[in-house]
Amino acid sequence: MSEYKKAPEGLDVARTLDAKGLSCPMPLLRTKKEIGKINSGEILEVLGTDPGSRNDIPGWCARAGHEYLGEIEDEGFIRFYIKKK
Amino acid sequence: MSESIMSEKVKNFFKILCQTEWNATVSGIIVALFSILIMAWWRPWGAVGAVRNWGEWILYGVGIFSHKPGAVLFSSGSVIGIGFLAGAFISACLGNDFSFKFPPPWELVKAVIAGILMGVGAAFAGGCNVGGMYNAIGNLAANGFTMWLGLVIGVILGLKYIYWEMEHITWGTSGGKNIDFPYALKIIIGIAAFVAVIWGAYHYADMSDEYKASLSGILLISAGLGYTMQRGRWCMVQAFREPHMTGDCTLAKSVALSILVLAVGCAVLKYAVPQRGSAVAVQSVLMDAVDELDPDEIKDEDLADAVEDVVDASEQAVVAARRVLDPVNYVRGTFGWGGILGGFIFGLGAMFAGGCGTGTLWRVGEGQIKLWLVVPFFGISNAIMVHWFKAIHMEGVGPMHEGSKLGKHIYLPDALGYGGTIALIIFAMVVWYIIVDWNEDSNKLIVEM
Numbered sequence: 001m002s003e004y005k006k007a008p009e010g011l012d013v014a015r016t017l018d019a020k021g022l023s024c025p026m027p028l029l030r031t032k033k034e035i036g037k038i039n040s041g042e043i044l045e046v047l048g049t050d051p052g053s054r055n056d057i058p059g060w061c062a063r064a065g066h067e068y069l070g071e072i073e074d075e076g077f078i079r080f081y082i083k084k085k
Numbered sequence: 086m087s088e089s090i091m092s093e094k095v096k097n098f099f100k101i102l103c104q105t106e107w108n109a110t111v112s113g114i115i116v117a118l119f120s121i122l123i124m125a126w127w128r129p130w131g132a133v134g135a136v137r138n139w140g141e142w143i144l145y146g147v148g149i150f151s152h153k154p155g156a157v158l159f160s161s162g163s164v165i166g167i168g169f170l171a172g173a174f175i176s177a178c179l180g181n182d183f184s185f186k187f188p189p190p191w192e193l194v195k196a197v198i199a200g201i202l203m204g205v206g207a208a209f210a211g212g213c214n215v216g217g218m219y220n221a222i223g224n225l226a227a228n229g230f231t232m233w234l235g236l237v238i239g240v241i242l243g244l245k246y247i248y249w250e251m252e253h254i255t256w257g258t259s260g261g262k263n264i265d266f267p268y269a270l271k272i273i274i275g276i277a278a279f280v281a282v283i284w285g286a287y288h289y290a291d292m293s294d295e296y297k298a299s300l301s302g303i304l305l306i307s308a309g310l311g312y313t314m315q316r317g318r319w320c321m322v323q324a325f326r327e328p329h330m331t332g333d334c335t336l337a338k339s340v341a342l343s344i345l346v347l348a349v350g351c352a353v354l355k356y357a358v359p360q361r362g363s364a365v366a367v368q369s370v371l372m373d374a375v376d377e378l379d380p381d382e383i384k385d386e387d388l389a390d391a392v393e394d395v396v397d398a399s400e401q402a403v404v405a406a407r408r409v410l411d412p413v414n415y416v417r418g419t420f421g422w423g424g425i426l427g428g429f430i431f432g433l434g435a436m437f438a439g440g441c442g443t444g445t446l447w448r449v450g451e452g453q454i455k456l457w458l459v460v461p462f463f464g465i466s467n468a469i470m471v472h473w474f475k476a477i478h479m480e481g482v483g484p485m486h487e488g489s490k491l492g493k494h495i496y497l498p499d500a501l502g503y504g505g506t507i508a509l510i511i512f513a514m515v516v517w518y519i520i521v522d523w524n525e526d527s528n529k530l531i532v533e534m
Contacts, residue, residue, distance in 0.1 A: 003105070021188040021261015023453050024323070024439045025247070025330065032534060033251055049263040051182045051451070052318055055106070060331050076184065076265040 004054050007070030007081040014042035020049050020077050028056045035066065035084055043069065046080040053080065103179035103316075109335050112317025113343035116310060120223060121350035123306040125358075127299060128161060129224055129415050130307060131216035132442030133207045133467055135166020140204070140464020150468070161303055166446065168304040171282050172311025173450025178275030180316065185264040188455040190257035195437045196455045200462025202434025203442070207463075208470030209491060210235065210427025211417030211480065213442030214321045214435070217427060219340075222513075223347035225355070225506050226416035227495035228424045230513070235428020240325040241532060242429075243436025248534050282308050311447055320444035322435040329532045334521035341514040341521075348510045356503050368399040413484045416496045423480075423491020 017034045019027040027048045035044055046057065054071065057080050061068035069081035107115075123130045141154035157163045177183035188196075203213065210217035210232040218236060221229030282304065289301035313319065324336040375396060383389040419427060435441045438459045440448050445463070448456040474480055481489035497506040524530040 018259060019261075020263055021186055022192065023186065023188065023448065023455055024320070024444075025326065026192070026439065028331075029247060029251060029534075049184070049186050049261070050453075051106075055318075059333060063331055063333065076263045 005058065005068065005070035007072050007079070009072070011043055011045075011069065011081055013045040013081075014038045016045040016047065018047050019053075020047050022048070023050050024052050024056075027053045028060055031057060031080075031082070032060070032064075035082065038084055040084050042084055044082045044084065046082070047074075047077050048080060049077050054078065057082070103176070104181070106180075107313070107317035109317060109319060109339040110342065112313055112319040113339035114346060115313045115317075116319060117223075117343040117346040117350065119306050119310045119313065120220065120347050121354070123165075123303065123310075124224075124351060124414075125354055126302045126306060128303075129216070129220045130165050130169075130310060131162065131212055131220060131415075132166065132169070132446055133204075133213035133216060133463070134160075134162025135164075135169070135446075136442075136460055136464040137204075137467045137471060138163040138464075139166070140461065140466070140468035143461060143465055144468055150472075159297060159300065161300065164300050164303050165307040168282065168307025169311035169314075169443070169446050170450050171278055172308035172313075173315040173447035174311075175275045175278045175282070175308070176312045176315040177447075177451035178271040178278065181268050181271060182315070182451045183271055183275075184266065185452045186454060187262040187264070188453075189260045191254060192257075192261075192455045193458055194257070196458035197462050199434045199436075199438035200459040200464075201466045202430050202437060203445075203459070204434075204463045204466025204468075205470055206235075206239070206427045206429070206431025206434055207442070207467050208427070208474055209419065209423050210431060211419040211424070211491070212415070213431060215442050216415060217417070217419070217424070217431070219321065219344060219347070221415050221417070222344050222510060223351050224415040225348060225352060225497045225510075227420040227497055227500075228417045228492060231420050231424025231492065232428035232431075235425040235430075236325050236432040236435075237428075238425075239429040239432020239434075240322060240436055241329055243433045244326060244329055244532050246433075247436060248532070251534075310443075311450060314443055315447040315450055320440060320447075322432070322439075322441040322444055325432065326436065328521045328524050329530055332525045332528050332531055334525045337521040338518050341517045345511060345514045349507060352498075352503050352507055355498075368403050371396065371399050413496070416494055417491075418480045418486025418489025418494040419492045420495050421492020423489070427491075 015034065015038050017030055019030050022030065027046065027050050031044070031046050038044055058068045061082055065085045067083040067085065069083055071081070072079045120130060138154055138157065138160050141150060142157065144150040145152070145154055155163070174183070207213040207217060211228060212218070212221060214236065218229050218232040221232065223229070286301040286305045289304060290298050292298045319339070320336065321340055324340040327333045328337055375392065378392070383392065435444070438445055438456065440456055445456045445459050449460060478488065480491055481487045481494070486494040497509065501509060
């Protein structure tokens, strides 16, 4: 629970992807697709409910070279922040 | 001073046990351990057995099936499913993973398709990914390898479908909802479920019927499996999918290792226990003693009857001891096209579902409504297929599946000996491990979006 990286508040988000209710592997695949729609250096915010995303997203970021900024727990879902390389 | 360190340690212990996600490799080893334990108890575990039983009840309830299915609380397959769900539910509650996660409508359509495909695939392969592949290889059955191959192909095709779908289908792809509860409430419900499982196990154990009493251990070990798999998010379809999707091979390696440990454990049980079992020893001593006696010399009728009863009982005990680790368990007549086709259809279905047989069940335990819809369709389609296959003797007759049209029934030690079998399984799992590890860096097997 507390070993997941926490993102700072108030990030300047270029685009938001609503992946709430989606389960494995859709949140990650949607993220992969959505990141293609923003520019390098911009931040993508992903809203999700699948606990698996808390590992899948940072893991994929590390592999793909994007910067994983962390997550913020909200009411009944989680916000993930990714900075495109 | 020492009290606050102690309370810190106790808190940390429960955090690791109930809240932190367990590492995949460790989870795989624990799953293999529980799998060996339940085999030693008296039977290997599986997922489709439970789901099919519940599917049969649905079909019986609407009048399509006329034959009353086995009791939900007293069929071992169903009890395994109940225990597994309970364990996963307990883990999800204590770890704050449980909430009702409603997916967008298109995901529900995929859930129905997934259930049907998985039910059909499991019928051809003689089991789902657990009974047809994991516990099949684990039980030293050749058909485990054919389903493995089918799964690889089915998952790759499923991944290509998902990519196609993301480009071309927009209807019903957003609008998911989450209904959550306070964590404190989840902890209370989780503990209540835990108490219920323990109570259930004691209740079974108190029953006079030996079979029913044995369900106590089945329930507990299955709950342990469900707990471990949810806690570690251990999913076999992820093992087959991730190397082709992101290159990540953590799950694949852990499944390979888990199968290896399971197979070795199973080989030890199946080879050694029937030979050393006390029932066999007692019987041989008894037969020696009885040989000395001439039954016709026994004037006392009661004594003669008693001797006969004792001999009968010891013979039954030997049969029971041998049946416990019956090599026939989980060896199916599907080593051939049946296993491959079954694995292919099942793998494709698992990609639609987003979980394999067990992944589906533990996701049910954490409130993923999409998977709640997969289960009944999985059960109904598998019940129909299995009943049809039985009627046409698709998998042959008898426990040795003589005349199976789906493939051969091969218990590997019969063909290669126990040593050869273990060598083969080690070799296969090591090759799998090395290939996915190589792919993680070379990315040669990744299916592009």
